[in-house]
Amino acid sequence: MHQGIPLHYFLIVSTLMFFIGIFGFLTRRNLITILMSIELILNSVNINFVVFNRYLFPHKLQGHFFSMIVIAIAAAEAAVAIAIIINIYRNFRSIEVGKVDEMKH
């Protein structure tokens, strides 16, 4: 299925996606959108692992399993982050990073 597509094309897509995620992480001011930028970054790294596995080491499944584990970690991280965000909302009535500037409640 992947014949005729150079390895570089996948790497360009994942690089651009990674840096778009970084841009969102730096410019967003809302905790949930920051979390979404982190999901973009993790997803682009997954593409890299899978593509290296398929193109360079097709006799092993290391990249495949690594990205499966990254997906599991991403789900865990999203669950804990959202629990923390809801707790912050309960204490500050806001999830803007500029308004959450005290480490007490």
Add this chain to the structure above:
Amino acid sequence: MNNLVMFFILSGLILVFSVMTVLTRRILRSAVFLLFVLLATAGLYFMLDYMFLAAVQLTVYAGGIVVLIIFSILLTSHISERAAMAGKWPMIASAFVVLLGAGVTLYTIYSYVFKASAEPAIPSTMKSIGSHLISYGEDGYALPFEVISVLLLAVMIGAIIVAKKEVK
């Protein structure tokens, strides 16, 4: 040729929707664009013949995480609310940093010569994935599998404790 056309469609979707995820001021739309990015990524996995990974991507990422994010958006922000962005100068500075980083990375990717292994490919069928996942010999992934299961239990308990209301 067909592969290339399909790849360009999927990667175009990924890039356009990730830019829109990052730039739109409505948070709920941003979550839906993120869903499209994750679906197109699953399409790339299908193109690479990793069916199981694409299914995991669809169920866990697109089905689980995005729903969780949408729920938390509905709980924490008003539907007509516009998300605040950084000011003008932080925007320009981060765009500069991001373009610089992307340029360096792309230059490195293009100047590096990747050497593919010549050994024959093993199929990524359900059977081989399952036997790799529970084998503890060479190329076995039993340890990370168990560590992930313990981590998921810890995360479940932790999320409940963090998010539950304090009784005073």
